[in-house]
Amino acid sequence: MKRSTLLVFVLLVLACCQPFSLMGQDAIGANEDAEPGPDSFTLVVLPDTQGYADVRHRETQKHWPGIGDQRFCFFEQTEWIKQNQKRLNIVMAVHVGDITQTDHDEEWKIANDAFKVIDNHVPYVLCSGNHDMGYSPQHRRTSYSRDSLVNAYFSPSRFTENPLYRSQFGGEKSLHFQEEGKIENYYVFLNAGGMKFLILALEFKPRDKVLAWANEVVSEHADCRTIVVTHAYLTSKNGQRSSADQYAVQGNSGEAIWQDFVSRHENIFLVLSGHAMENRLTSKGKHGNAVHQVQADYWYWDVPRIQAGSGFLRIMTFRPGENRIDVQTYSPVLDEFLERPQSEFSLDYPMGDTGK
Secondary structure (H helix, E strand, O other): OOHHHHHHHHHHHHHHHOOOOOOOOOOHHHOHHHOOOOOOEEEEEEOOOHHHOOOOOOHHHHHOOOOOOOHHHHHHHHHHHHHOHHHHOEEEEEEOOOOOOOOOHHHHHHHHHHHHOOOOOOOEEOOOOHHHOOOEOOOOEOOOOOOOOHHHHOOHHHHHOOHHHOOOOOOOHHHHEOOOOOOOOEEEEEEEOOEEEEEEEEOOOOOHHHHHHHHHHHHHOOOOEEEEEEOOOEOOOOOOEOOOOOOOOOOOOHHHHHHHOHHHOOOEEEEEEOOOOOEEEEEEOOOOOEEEEEEOOOOOOOOOOOOOOOOOEEEEEEEHHHOEEEEEEEEOOOOEEEOOOOOOEEEEOOOOOOOO
16 A cells, blocks of 8 residues: 555544544533633533433333433433533532423432432532423323422432532521422522622422512522523523413413513523523513523434433533633533534623622
8 A cells, every 4th residue: 555545544544533523523621612711610501301311201212212221321411520520610510400201219210320429529409390290190291280209319408418518508508498398499509700699499380489489589689690590481482481381280481480580680690491492582681681591401302413412411601701601512422512503602791790
């Protein structure tokens, strides 16, 4: 073989050995923009993991025959968070709901095992989705009631008695939970980048009494920059909040949450949700403040490469010195980024006044 031919052959072999990437970069370490600066920090958002924990209906296997058990995706997500905590300065992980598929014991055990990976390493917030409650064997559907096994596996004490969460809860830990012994509606504090944050998780279709409680909490902590986490808020249509739906459980839609709660508070700047693919919307609250509403859910998707989620998660890098939040979508399972406007973008957010 001629030397020139051999060189071409070697180059072709090397090219073929590179892993496929929707972004053209093979690992998060290859993307310099993902690296936080000295004053930057990262929130990791875990979208709906229902397909990874589905051992009762096995919906993933029905849609993609031969795909196999997907729980490893869940485990790789939390393991990746643990391994990249220091490098990316990950200060919090946030799950936006539909942790399980049918509120089944075996499914919660999978979620329990996945989160044990970071229990003593990275603080996290959980949000309950429609698939995490009220399963009806007769209808083979969820959210027929608000009964849930979530508290059997993720009770408030799992967090309040963990020394890792010492700074997340104030002196009166019980005040952080809307209902004693239940974690569907609760809040934590977060100090990062010289700023004080409040992260508030709300149940799927929060009831009126829950929104009344949330209004009180945010008003009482007006000095905190506030992030609201709730499962169903936007729809799959661009820039649209949810309204009426077909779920049996009663509560407030995304539009009602906006009107009766989010828009009323100057210190709320971000709403995170899942449930219905990627979407985002920026609106002005009643005080003229910008509120970014960001949604991510990769359960069923428009790219054949993404099957039932494929481990994709969101990396939100807060850059106080630049008054910007950079958002990336990455899969530690595929070792790939999604590079497109709805998956990779930046949000303007003033952080220069770190005294608040």
